[in-house]
Amino acid sequence: MTEPPNVSFESRMLVDGKLVDGEAGSFANINPANEEVLGEVADASKADMNRAIDAARRAFDETDWSTNRLLRKRCLEQLHEAIASELEELREELIREVGAPRAVTHGPQLDAPFADGLRYPARLIDTFPWETDLGDAVVSVTGVNTTRKVWHEPVGVVGAITPWNFPFEVTINKLGQALATGNTVVLKPAPDTPFNATRIGRLIAERTDIPAGVVNVVTASDHLVGEELTLSPKVDMISFTGSTTVGTRIMEKGAATMKRLFLELGGKSATIVLEDADFSTACLIGIGPLMHAGQGCAAPTRMLLPRPRYEEGVAILKGLYENIPAGDPQDPGTICGPVISAKQQSRILGYINKGVDEGATLLVGSTEAPKQFDKGFWVNPTLFTDVDNSMTIAQEEIFGPVLVVIPYEDEDDAIRIANDSVYGLAGNVMSSSLESSLRVARRLRAGFIGLNGTAGYGADTPFGGYKHSGVGRQNGLAGFSQYTEIKSVAFPAD
DSSP, X not given: OOOOOXXXXXXXXXXXXXXXXXXXXXXXXXXXXXXXXXXXXXXXXXXXXXXXXXXXXXXXXXXXXXXXXXXXXXXXXXXHHHHHHTHHHHHHHHHHHHOOOHHHHTTTTTHXXXXXXXXXXXXXXXXXXXXXXXXEEEETTTTEEEEEEEEEEEOSEEEEEOOSSSHHHHHHHHHHHHHHTTOEEEEEOOTTSXXXXXXXXXXXXXHOOOOTTSEEEOOOSOHHHHHHHHHOTTOOEEEEESOHHHHHHHHHHHGGGTOEEEEEOOOOOEEEEOTTSOHHHHGGGGGGGGGGGGOOTTOOOEEEEEGGGHHHHHHHHHHHHHTOOOOOTTSTTOSOOOOSOHHHHHHHHHHHHHHHHTTOEEEESOSSOOSSOSSSOOOOOEEEESOOTTSHHHHSOOOSSEEEEEEESSHHHHHHHHHOSSEESEEEEEOSOHHHHHHHHTTOOOSEEEETTOOOOSTTSOBOOEETTEESOBSHHHHHHTTEEEEEEEEEOO
């Protein structure tokens, strides 16, 4: 494999404005491509987490962060500039701790979210309707001529829990919107990928005017340390991106303290290729599950092909999958790198074996790990055909480089199959007719639809799902607003 350049990792957490070690010691961060230890990172105890929660509570209750919009805007701009100064080092860090292919860091893994993840919400500070005037009216219950206003105010302390697959992308979008709206934050990154978060913590401490306690970064090997955020009555909101299973647990545990929730969860996104599509280009979207080894909640992991052209589409996909191997994430030509851990590798291979057992055709790939790698956590690009939508591999989120191809009879059948899922995060429609694509898109029960190879990704675009894919939206005005409470105010008119 390519020898990576040197990177300086930050081992310390940020708690109450100070970079500190963990009460539970430290734990190793592993490079998933070669299983080398990148370094040690602070391992927090539950007591550490509660100190961070207390710091965030004080910062919200006792400073002017929640009301000082000029300060918030300046601090977000400072943080953007601080990250920009270390952007290339951060890129190398993501390649090594996430196993993210270098090519993907130039898109959704780093460059795309960095461009506007902080700057868009900073701009919204100036234009968001913090106060809306409903006008004067004689209110029937009092008979008094009354001035009525609606105020948007921050929710309070936000527990931000982030995943390992796109850690910087998720972190920067949570921080940008939560901070711009005046909240304080306790950030709990995934233990598999902590260094990008501790880097941000160091930059906040050293390069911005963000007051102590406004942002805390707590790293821990024990997932139950993060659950303190869900249980604590001092935390007002949980902003979580991850699996539906964990999201359900957060909803259950947070109910006792009536937590506000943003949950961006799993997906099993379908691509419908309509019969009038140019298959030579439409089927190219089938490589979507290979990007970053399929470790994306919105990955288009089900492809629906019309039965009259099914074999034609399968032949194109077979050629693609046979010519895109898993490879070194340092190589600029790689799109399919390693998966994050041995546990995840075993889980994916289990699904592949399940697909074979249930009668699907394993057209490309293997039920075993690739033989060409001595170390690391790898899965071959895998293509299943002759799949029925009731099969496990068509219903459950695999989170690996696996595409299942399903035939359909007509447009209604395609929409029925696409919607026959507990998930509803994303989807795609491929057609030579925009009118046809839009007609199908309106009938899909999913929150993020791309037509003819496009994707509406951006800091100004709401992202999230229907059904078991979550509650709320990341980004856009919808995402910004969810970090606010609404207060109606009335007083006698002049």
